[in-house]
Amino acid sequence: MRHTRAHTGNRRSHHGLKNQALGFCSKCGSAKPAHAMCPHCGFYRDRTVVDVQAALLKKTERQKKRAAKTA
Ligand SMILES: [Zn+2]
Structure with missing residues (x-):
């Protein structure tokens, strides 16, 4: 069933993206x-969780290995 533009817009009014929650590293800042x-x-x-x-x-x-295989 066809909706009006207003109906669609009202539904989509909640579809906006929120800002990503950001924190700061306690070690490197x-x-x-x-x-x-x-x-x-x-x-x-x-x-330390992962040895970067x-x-x-x-x-x-x-x-490197993959590149050597394809070449
Ligand atoms: Zn860090």
Whole structure:
């Protein structure tokens, strides 16, 4: 059934996006999503959760391997 533009607009008035909740890392002070690990240093709740340096190395290693396979 066809709705009027006003009816559609009224429904969509609740569809707006809210601002992302931001927090700051307690270790390095960079902005990060609230309740999430710091993407800069891998810290969450005063301890290291992910070794960011090792994870980055692993990622580049994987990409290198893939590039070698395709070439
Ligand atoms: Zn951090």
